[in-house]
Amino acid sequence: MDRALAMFGSEIAIAFSGAEDVALIEYAKLTGRAFRVFSLDTGRLNPETYQLFDKVEKHYGVRIEYMFPDAGEVQELVRAKGLFSFYEDGHQECCRVRKVRPLRRALRGLRAWITGQRKDQSPGTRASIPVVQVDPSFEGLDGGAGSLIKWNPVANVEGKDVWTFLRTMDVPVNALHAQGYVSIGCEPCTRPVLPGQHEREGRWWWEDAKAKECGLHKGNIDREAAPKAGTGGANGSAGAGAPDIFQSQAVVGLTRAGIENLLRLESRAEPWLVVLYAPWCPFCQAMEASYVELAEKLAGGGSSSSGVKVAKFRADGDQKAFAQAELQLQSFPTILLFPSRTARPIKYPSEKRDVDSLLAFVHSLR
Template identity: 60%
Template sequence: MVSCNIRCQPLLDVRQNSRASGPRAAHQVASATGTAERPRADVAPGQVADWPQLAQDLDSKSPLEIIDHALATFGDEVAIAFSGAEDIAVIEYAHLTGRPFRVFSLDTGRLDKETYELFDRVEKHYSIQIEYTFPDAQETMDLVRAKGMFSFYEDGHQECCRVRKVRPLRRQLKTLKAWITGQRRDQSPGTRASVAVVEVDPAFEGTSGGPGSLVKYNPLAGMTGKETWNFLRVMDVPVNELHSKGYVSIGCQPCTRPVLPNQHEREGRWWWEDAGGKECGLHSGNVSAGSAEQDGEAGAERDLWPEGKVQALSREELSSLASAESRKQATMVVLYAPWCQFSQAMEESYNELAEQYAARGSDVRIAKFQADTDRQFSTKTFGLQTFPTLVMLPRSTSGYIKYPSERRDVETLDLWIKSVAGR
């Protein structure tokens, strides 16, 4: 277990003296010890608490309170996953609780020099030792010998991430009862919009093994990027030097690049791939309750957008629109799967978009097509790779335009439609 015995104070003293600011900053905590009735950590997590209810109870709490709950509940059997980017905020909050805490990091062997330098500075700043986890040497060697150093540019990042990140993470988590991540809902509106502040991990297993054996805390889920950076600046903590060079979301060196003004932060990751698939597998619970290495089509019981202004298109209607040389109106279509949480996450915003266009009398139609029922058609016609995929069928022209961004909020979708449809 790693302790933070240099700068720590008891939690109540920290609250009185914290200089942090912002709506979720440390000094606003009222009672970190009274957030919820804590389950016993010596019993399987799925049996000791109503975790969905606890998630609701903690959702309005500060990150400090949420992390304090995790550390008080699980002690040295919970650890912080640190990737070298904004996860430093999680470490700082853990430090502010005054409790001992553990930190682990996945060293994929492909990280930037600046990331390794940050690891060293963090260890010295908090007087801790990060527990490094590495990919299996033989498995990594077999992959590189068979496919080369940069196979992910040709066949997608999933295989490399599975070898260098997912499987090492799986081994690490098997030694824990809970883990703490730095996920935020605004990091990727298409894939992380519904991240809970605490949940029974649907994808990975803990010490006791089996479903429900691991709890996952996401204490920054409700924070925005602006709030997080305000906290980091005020607390004057070490940050990755790559942030000053235009990098926002930081991963492995070959798969990360700076983002341009007004680009979403996740667009700097795996930029050569379709925007909808940018989850490396570490948080595959965001996608489904199934395996981290399967997309689990055993589906939801209800369809998406069953009512409202989003128009359902049959295959025949969509095929006719796709092949038309000229169209009477522009049509925005989401190719979705009702079981896919990426698709579920955009249900509210897409429905609101359709209502706005209907209210203003626009001739742009907002539509949907359940593409998992006919993937071959969707792939051949629209290049479907992941769910959801958004395409525009412009008015008075042939072909289609694929929506390239991970941002699926109403404002961004509206701006994009206006830029390509002129309405």
């Protein structure tokens, strides 16, 4: 970890939420190097967790960089499904709005991040995590696959040893630990565990234990279970249960007939930018915030941006063969620009999927 702080400087930050993360902050302080700490405030944390944030800031003399969910997205979710929809249809959608998307925004400014993941935290999803890895789900400062390093310094450390360190150093911890809480998330989704129960059994207890990741470390599951391009997806296949992505009024959802119409046109009234995606694909998920932001910029009008439609087409499952034959699909995501005066679409050639890179591609070919 000392090496990581030295190597990346201000472009690395510690993700803070639980006991392991306090241990990482303590160690970072012991190195004598400057460090940054960020945390996700979902708006549904326990009061004790907010009290811990305050204690940590005062104890270490740091300012935690809080990332909040988009108020409009939270409002839309709650109005459509109520405050506790996750008890009925699973936690993934709520976590995506309140945790995953804010995390994406935080990581886009970094080259590396430090987490408190341990192998023994969740045998079903974390047993094989390495100490250092290329983040399989999120993008960093430079954009594109491979642009973010994920550091898991305590991957091989057992929970009891973490707690020995915390007690020895006499550092702040969440008061909920003394009440039987081990793994602590949002208040509605966390409860104490009983003697003999595994720590993750206190999280999303109404769901299958194999799926106990909120999306922040979804790559732990994706490496083992996510279908590859064309092997799963829509219409009853392996990825059918994944929540849809690129949800915005500025992004047009194209059907098979819609994209076939685009292909048939010799000239178009306006250019179309279309992402071919699968909602279970971690790289599609990683570019979601950038693509939606781009769509909203283009929808906003102005001389430099008006007259471009932004769309999505789900190209896995039954649509895979068509997308491969007609839409140049080789892997997810694939981004195509349908120019206004050229019949065939032009494939975006880069893995940099930040807003500025995508916007430069659009403007260069308009």
